[in-house]
Amino acid sequence: xxDSEKGPVIGMRHMQALLLFLAIVVNYTARLSVSVAIVAMxxxxxxxxxxxxxxxxxxxxxxxxSSFYWGYIVTQFPxxxxxxxxxxxxxxxxxTLATAVLSGLTPSCVAWGGWQAFCTIRIVEGLFxxxxxxxxxxxxxxxxxxxxxxxxxxxxxxxxDCGSVLAMASSGLIANGSMGWPGIFYVSAGTCGLWxxxxxxxxxxxxxxxxxxxxxEREHIERSMKRQDGFHAQKIPIPWRAxxxxxxxYALLVVRxxxxxxxxxxxxxxxxxxxxxxxxxxxxxxxxxxxxxxAMWGMSYVYLVFADVAMSRQWMSLTTxxxxxxxxxxxxxxxxxxxxxxxxxxQTTLAIALMTINAGLNAGSGIGSILTIIxxxxxxSGMLMAIVNGIGNIFPLLTPLLVGVIVTExxxxxxxxxxxxxxxxxxxxGNLVYLIWxxxxxxxxxxxxxxxxxxxxxxxxxxxxxxxxxxDSEAKAEVKAE
Numbered sequence: 001x002x003d004s005e006k007g008p009v010i011g012m013r014h015m016q017a018l019l020l021f022l023a024i025v026v027n028y029t030a031r032l033s034v035s036v037a038i039v040a041m042x043x044x045x046x047x048x049x050x051x052x053x054x055x056x057x058x059x060x061x062x063x064x065x066s067s068f069y070w071g072y073i074v075t076q077f078p079x080x081x082x083x084x085x086x087x088x089x090x091x092x093x094x095x096t097l098a099t100a101v102l103s104g105l106t107p108s109c110v111a112w113g114g115w116q117a118f119c120t121i122r123i124v125e126g127l128f129x130x131x132x133x134x135x136x137x138x139x140x141x142x143x144x145x146x147x148x149x150x151x152x153x154x155x156x157x158x159x160x161d162c163g164s165v166l167a168m169a170s171s172g173l174i175a176n177g178s179m180g181w182p183g184i185f186y187v188s189a190g191t192c193g194l195w196x197x198x199x200x201x202x203x204x205x206x207x208x209x210x211x212x213x214x215x216x217e218r219e220h221i222e223r224s225m226k227r228q229d230g231f232h233a234q235k236i237p238i239p240w241r242a243x244x245x246x247x248x249x250y251a252l253l254v255v256r257x258x259x260x261x262x263x264x265x266x267x268x269x270x271x272x273x274x275x276x277x278x279x280x281x282x283x284x285x286x287x288x289x290x291x292x293x294x295a296m297w298g299m300s301y302v303y304l305v306f307a308d309v310a311m312s313r314q315w316m317s318l319t320t321x322x323x324x325x326x327x328x329x330x331x332x333x334x335x336x337x338x339x340x341x342x343x344x345x346x347q348t349t350l351a352i353a354l355m356t357i358n359a360g361l362n363a364g365s366g367i368g369s370i371l372t373i374i375x376x377x378x379x380x381s382g383m384l385m386a387i388v389n390g391i392g393n394i395f396p397l398l399t400p401l402l403v404g405v406i407v408t409e410x411x412x413x414x415x416x417x418x419x420x421x422x423x424x425x426x427x428x429x430g431n432l433v434y435l436i437w438x439x440x441x442x443x444x445x446x447x448x449x450x451x452x453x454x455x456x457x458x459x460x461x462x463x464x465x466x467x468x469x470x471x472d473s474e475a476k477a478e479v480k481a482e
Contacts, residue, residue, distance in 0.1 A: 005275075008150060009186035010203070011213065011214065011217040012143075012207070012210055012212055012213040012214075012217060013143045013144065013148065013152060013207070013217065013221060014152070015202060015212075016139060016143045016203070016204070017140075017153075017155050018142075018151075018155075018158045018223065019150040019195075019198060019199055020136050020140065020156035020203060021155055021156050021158065021159040021162070022159065022161065022198070023092060023096060023195060023199070023383055024132070024136065024157065024159030024161040024162075024400060024459050025028055025138070025158065025159040025162050025166065025191075025193065026096065026163070026168075026188070026191045026192045026195045026451050027095070027099055027129055027132055027160065027163070028160050028162075028163025028164060028167065028195075029166045029170075029188055029191065030099050030103050030125070030185075030191075031068060031125070031129060031163075031167075032163065032164055032165040032167035033063070033168075033170075033171040033184050033185075033188060034065065034068075034122070034184075035065065035167075035168075035186070035272075036167065036168060036171035036172055036175065036184070037171060037175065037181050037184045038056075038061055038064060038082050038182070039054075039272070040063065040171075040172075040175035040180075040181040040184075040292075041054050041110075041181050042055070042056050042061065044304065045417060050180060051180035052111065053180065054110075054114070054115065058404055058407070058408070059404050060115045061115075061404075062162055062164075062400045062401055062403065062404030063115070063119055063209035063401075064115055064118050064119055064122060065397075065400040066398075066400035066401050067118075067119040067120075067126070068121050068122040068123070068129075069124040069126055069264070069393055069394075070123050070131045071122070071123040071124060071125065071126030071127035071128075071129075071130065072126035072127070072129060072393055073130065073390050073391075073393045073394055074126075074127060074130060075127050075128070075130030075131055076130045076133075076134065076386045076387070076389050076390025076393065077133040077386050077390050078131075078386075079091070079130060079131040079132075079133075079135065079382075079386050080134050080382050080383035080384075080385070080386030080387070081185055081383075081384045082131065083131075083135050083138045083275070084235070084382060084383065086134040087205035087206075088136075088138050088139040088142070088203075088205055088382075089199070089205050090201045090403050091131055091135050092131070092132065092135040092136075092139070092199065092203075093196060093199055093200065093203075093311065094131065095128035095129050095130075095131045095132050095421040096132075096195055096196055096199070097192070097193070098124075098125070098128040098191050098306070099128060099188070099189075099192045100131060100188075100189045100190075100192035100193040100196065101189070102121055102124060102125045102128075102185070102214035102365055103125075103185045103188040103189040103192065104185065104186060104189035105121065106118070106121050106183075106185040107182035107185055107186075107377070108165070109121050109390065121261050128391075133385055133389045134382045134383070134385045134386040135382070136156065136157075136219035136385075137373060137374065137381045137382050137384075138194060138381060138382030138385070140152060140156060140374060140381070141374050141378045141379075141381040141382070142206040142207070143206070143207065143221065143222055144374070145224035145225065146224060146225075148223070149207075149371060149374060149375075150304060150307045150311070150367055150371065151304060151308065151482050153366065153367075153370070153374065154300060154301075154303070154304040154366050154367050154371070154372045155304070157299060157300075157366040157370060157435070158300040158301065158366070159365075161294075161296040161297035161363060162292055162297050162302055162384045162394060164293035164297075165293040165294045165296075165297055168293060169294075170187070171184045172188040174187060181365060196339065200284065202333075207221040207222060208222070208269050209391060222328070222401065225378065227374055234320070234381070235276060235449050236379050238380060238383055239380075239445040239450050239451055239477055242443075242444075242445035243380070243445060244442060245320075246445070247374070247437045248376060248437060248438055248439045248441075248443065249384070250437065251434050251436070251437035251438040251439075252369065252372060252373060252376075252384075252388055252434070252438065253387070253391060253392070254429075254430055254433040254434065255326065255330075255430045255431060255438065256369060256370050256388045256389070256434060257391060257392040257394075257395055257430065258330070258426045258427055258429065258430020258431070258470065259330075259365050259369070259392065259430070260389075260392035260393050260394075260395045261399055261423060261426045262333070262362070262423050262426065262427055263401065263449070264395060264399045265399055265403070265420075265423045269383075270470075273416055274471060275343060275469045276342055276407075276409075277412075277413055277416055277418075278343065287481065288419050288431070291352060291355070291356050292355045292356045292358065292359030292360070293359055294356075295356045295357070295360035295363070295441040296359040296360055296363040297357050297363070298363075299356075299360040299361070299363035299364070300362070300363040300364070300366060302363075303325055303329075303363060303364040303367050303368075304367065306325075307321060307367050309323065317440075318342075318375065318440045319438070319439050319440045319441070321367075321371055322367065322368050322369065322371070322375075323434065323435055323438060323439055324365040324433070324436060325367050325368040326364065326365060326368025326369050327368075327431055328361055328364055328429055328436065329361055329362050329364035329365045329368050329431075330362070330364065330365070330368075330427045330428070330430060330431035331427065331428060331431060332357075332358075332361035332362075333358040333359070333361050333362045333424075333427055334423075334424040334425075334427040334428050335424070336354045336355075336357050336361070337358060337420040337421070337423050337424040338360035338420065338421060338424050339354050340354045340355060340358070340420055341413070341416060341418075341419075341420040342413075343413075344413050346413075351373050369434060369438070372438065372439075372440055373388065375440035375442065376439070376440065376441070376442060376443050376446065377442070377445070377446040378442070378446065379446050379447075379448065380446060381437070391468075403418075403419055407419065408421055
């Protein structure tokens, strides 16, 4: 099926979104499976006794969980420059290939150097994976026509939820099987390597550079984004002063930082909470830990369908749509988190249900606020994502350490209540700021010639210069005549 104006209904723009989806899946699986692996590595009795067990205390485990983010935040900002210079195809390949190598080396390095070596591997992995999301955003901005942006963007970012599900659900099964906990890292290495092969064969920086795209789809993508011939070859200067004085930009920064805090709490601490307070074994722990992320993955498509229908029927503006979805995605989970903190091992089913509802509601944050970056500034989306994701991920660096300080006894419900209540407050404040100052309007400073226009305004035009010159000449003539 084809549309004379829009090209193929399913085309290369959808293939690029699928590749981005898979990139997030394999990298997220490698990143998050450690939260299950660390339980198996410190309590072999719950998994396969044929593999080493390590006597790491709570603080050391917190260092391992947080160390990824020590490297992750460092390369966010450089990633914005790298993707502008070399394009997403080259830059996105590097971290995924590095993750494959590092995952494969992890069991040997841990056996040699203990938790310190594990932290080192995680820091280096974080350094590489810090390049990923600025690339994802830059690639989506290049390939997504405005009418497809919700669909392609939400699908690509749903890879985070799918990766979380796979990390939680498969890791426990692998650790419990013949491969033991080292198998978690070997499987991650294999999937990352396979994705690299697909990316080399099918990825392209933009529509004009793709060898596989049809002319009709290429023209549709470029025309819908109002790009002239040679657009992708030019280097658009970044309006730093305008960005850092923009209220909508700061609203994005706050709301995405709140999401970073919540994500690190739910993704990294859920297995520890279930093992400590709910007293669940590693196999059940992993499967039930995956349920919230399975709900999140499914609900991301429910939000997507709603957004498509709402926009096609013009029920509301794009800004209202994004803020409405984001409110449900933030304030609903805030209420659920407070409820979770009051439950104990006798209410395991209710606790899992609330955690699942919490995660499912939060699935709308992709449509609610992540894609707002591209709405506001498609020309600088990679750099903006680098800034927002870099600052926002300072919190995942800190929250495992904070949890390690607060939760000194993993089976203490009152200590976990503090953790969940703090996360609920962060959710509430983050969305409130977004409601007041956030917008999807394309910003004036996104224009290709924005800085050139400012320079022109600050300089007198040719007519003014000519008039001034004639006036000066006439004045001199009058002086001579006198």
